[in-house]
Amino acid sequence: MKNFxxxxxxxxxATIIVFVVAMAFILLMPQVNSGYKMLCLNLTLIYAMVALxxxxxxxxxxxxxxAGVTMMGVGGYFTANMTSGRLGFAIPTLPALLLAPLFTxxxxxxxxxxxxxxxxxxxxxxxIGLVQVAWxxxxxxxxxxxxxxxxxxxxxxxxxxxxxxxxxxxxxILAGGLVIVALIxxxxxxxxxxxSLAAVRDNETAALTLGINVYITKVYAFAVAGAICGFxxxxxxxxxxxxxxxxxTFDVGVRYIIMAMLGGVNNTIGCILGAVLIGMLxxxxxxLQGYMQFIYGIGIILLMIFMPMGLSGVFLTALKRYRKxxxxxxxxxxxxTAAEKGEA
Amino acid sequence: MKPVxxxxxxxxxxxxxxxxxxxxxxxxxxxxxxxxxPNGAGKSTLMNxxxxxxxxxxxxxxxxxxxxxxxxxxxxxxxxxxxxxQTPRFLQRSNIRDNLLLGTDLSNRFGYTSAFFGxxxxxxxxxxxxxxxxxxxxxxxxxDISGIPFGQRKLLEIVRSMLAHxxxxxxxxxxxxxxxxEVDNVMKLLTVxxxxxxxxxxxxxHAMDLVMNFCEQIVVINFGKVIASGNPxxxxxxxxxxxxxxxxxxxxxx
Numbered sequence: 095m096k097n098f099x100x101x102x103x104x105x106x107x108a109t110i111i112v113f114v115v116a117m118a119f120i121l122l123m124p125q126v127n128s129g130y131k132m133l134c135l136n137l138t139l140i141y142a143m144v145a146l147x148x149x150x151x152x153x154x155x156x157x158x159x160x161a162g163v164t165m166m167g168v169g170g171y172f173t174a175n176m177t178s179g180r181l182g183f184a185i186p187t188l189p190a191l192l193l194a195p196l197f198t199x200x201x202x203x204x205x206x207x208x209x210x211x212x213x214x215x216x217x218x219x220x221x222i223g224l225v226q227v228a229w230x231x232x233x234x235x236x237x238x239x240x241x242x243x244x245x246x247x248x249x250x251x252x253x254x255x256x257x258x259x260x261x262x263x264x265x266x267i268l269a270g271g272l273v274i275v276a277l278i279x280x281x282x283x284x285x286x287x288x289x290s291l292a293a294v295r296d297n298e299t300a301a302l303t304l305g306i307n308v309y310i311t312k313v314y315a316f317a318v319a320g321a322i323c324g325f326x327x328x329x330x331x332x333x334x335x336x337x338x339x340x341x342x343t344f345d346v347g348v349r350y351i352i353m354a355m356l357g358g359v360n361n362t363i364g365c366i367l368g369a370v371l372i373g374m375l376x377x378x379x380x381x382l383q384g385y386m387q388f389i390y391g392i393g394i395i396l397l398m399i400f401m402p403m404g405l406s407g408v409f410l411t412a413l414k415r416y417r418k419x420x421x422x423x424x425x426x427x428x429x430x431t432a433a434e435k436g437e438a
Numbered sequence: 439m440k441p442v443x444x445x446x447x448x449x450x451x452x453x454x455x456x457x458x459x460x461x462x463x464x465x466x467x468x469x470x471x472x473x474x475x476p477n478g479a480g481k482s483t484l485m486n487x488x489x490x491x492x493x494x495x496x497x498x499x500x501x502x503x504x505x506x507x508x509x510x511x512x513x514x515x516x517x518x519x520x521x522x523x524q525t526p527r528f529l530q531r532s533n534i535r536d537n538l539l540l541g542t543d544l545s546n547r548f549g550y551t552s553a554f555f556g557x558x559x560x561x562x563x564x565x566x567x568x569x570x571x572x573x574x575x576x577x578x579x580x581x582d583i584s585g586i587p588f589g590q591r592k593l594l595e596i597v598r599s600m601l602a603h604x605x606x607x608x609x610x611x612x613x614x615x616x617x618x619x620e621v622d623n624v625m626k627l628l629t630v631x632x633x634x635x636x637x638x639x640x641x642x643x644h645a646m647d648l649v650m651n652f653c654e655q656i657v658v659i660n661f662g663k664v665i666a667s668g669n670p671x672x673x674x675x676x677x678x679x680x681x682x683x684x685x686x687x688x689x690x691x692x
Contacts, residue, residue, distance in 0.1 A: 281554060282554065285550070285553040285554050286539075286543045286546075286550055286553035286554075287550035287553065287554060289529070289532075289536055289539060289540050289543060290540075290543070290550070292529045292531075292532060292536070293529060293540055296527070296528075296529050296530055296531075297527045299491055299527075300523065300527035301512075302489075302490070302491065302510075302511035302512050302515065303489050303491075303511060303515050303519075303520075303521040304512075304515060304540055304541070304543070304544055304602075305512050305513075305515035305516040305543075305544040305547070305602070306512055307510075307512045308512070314550065360531070414582075
């Protein structure tokens with residue numbers, strides 16, 4: 095009988111490859127691109143954070159939500175209000191960047207406590223309502239959100255004296271932020287919270303009998319997802335230096351979901367990849383600009399038919415198959431050598 | 439001895455269907471208590487009432503003489519009411535490690551945040567090693583849960599529920615769909631749970647030989663009503679039980 099001890103963290107070749115590719119991407123991109131291209135790439139990194147927040151709710155917890163875009167708005171408007179001085183005071187940018195996720199998490203917690211009383215599809219529909227209501231507030235309410243004019247004059251992020259001068263320098267800050275978010279999500283996935291969420295996703299009854307408070311677990315997930323969106327919104331406001339309601343429409347919200355679905359809703363690298371693809375596709379396929387909606391539409395249908403778990407799902411299945419084959423081969427070889435020894 | 443689980447005149451109806459009708463019985467610590475009855479008699483409903491998935495219309499449920507009738511299911515699980523399902527319920531897309539850790543999470547309830555920042559639960563490897571000897575198979579931590587056979591998954595679900603250190607386990611048809619050696623291992627595990635750990639076992643099972651061999655006490659229900667209870671001999675000779683299972687004997691004179 096073999097013994098079961100939990101092995102210490104084993105670093106696999108795939109992990110190293112991902113790490114190297116990511117580092118190369120982060121270091122190379124600002125060297126070869128500049129100006130508008132770089133802005134698009136930067137926005138992509140912000141989208142990726144929102145896509146990752148969806149991966150917490152939908153990928154880990156199985157709760158479909160459109161609220162990501164709204165929570166990003168909460169973080170963005172909070173930052174704009176706090177730092178632009180339009181309310182008669184202004185706090186430094188770094189504290190604002192740290193307070194924005196906290197504030198958004200609190201808003202999300204309050205909303206989650208109400209909305210997650212609803213289950214499954216009903217919850218999803220309620221978040222659609224939330225996005226619409228929030229958008230009308232963002233676009234109409236002048237005192238809090240600047241109305242149609244939005245809020246301008248948001249100062250740039252001052253990171254202990256380092257103020258990004260152009261989009262290339264912003265890229266490093268955003269990439270750093272994205273790495274932090276990705277690490278937090280990976281950590282959640284590997285600890286009790288992630289397991290509880292997975293249990294909620296797969297079977298709520300079984301989760302309850304395993305001592306998991308299904309409702310509160312969902313609410314926490316909503317708050318954590320909100321915090322990540324708030325962080326993304328704060329970074330967006332500071333990079334763009336201007337914020338308006340156009341950024342937080344339902345249409346934009348749907349695009350975040352597509353990013354997460356394309357990359358693989360339960361996979362961190364996949365979500366980032368999906369955000370990059372969807373974010374950069376209009377740039378890469380500029381000749382086809384008029385057909386973009388059409389391409390999106392067909393793409394989503396094909397995606398759902400042929401790879402429901404996204405690009406990462408296809409990749410992981412292939413990887414698993416390869417490892418299994420390797421394992422069988424090794425076992426076969428071991429049994430062969432054992433047999434040979436027996437003969438000798 | 440104080441019963442670990444006691445049902446007191448529990449009633450539950452679904453529309454016109456009476457699923458539990460004044461049901462009362464109790465399970466002692468370290469006792470394997472059989473719950474049998476024809477299909478549709480209300481056995482699974484009772485399980486759901488005890489674990490809190492359904493709420494009682496009337497009557498009370500006590501855990502160690504503490505009234506838990508109004509308690510939400512997750513708190514009952516934390517108190518020590520474990521449960522396994524007819525078809526094992528695991529995280530489909532996860533490996534065996536995560537699935538077993540889900541069981542140990544239940545006994546390490548220090549909260550998501552502490553766990554996030556690296557607080558570790560109690561070691562459970564030696565315990566797991568012991569239990570897997572009875573379960574009679576081995577696995578790789580990184581294997582997908584869907585990659586192992588059905589019988590092993592059922593065994594693993596019992597192991598998982600034992601890793602949470604429960605006081606009572608509700609076991610729903612553990613032998614259904616298993617081959618003989620797997621059934622033996624299931625019974626070994628349950629016997630260890632009851633006799634060495636003092637866990638009360640409430641066992642739903644259709645295989646009569648198992649119930650008669652392993653249970654000290656048996657309660658028989660039909661149409662939600664307790665029609666007999668006692669030790670295996672008493673139950674198997676009870677006229678109502680024979681009728682419920684085999685039908686009424688036709689009298690030659692009429």
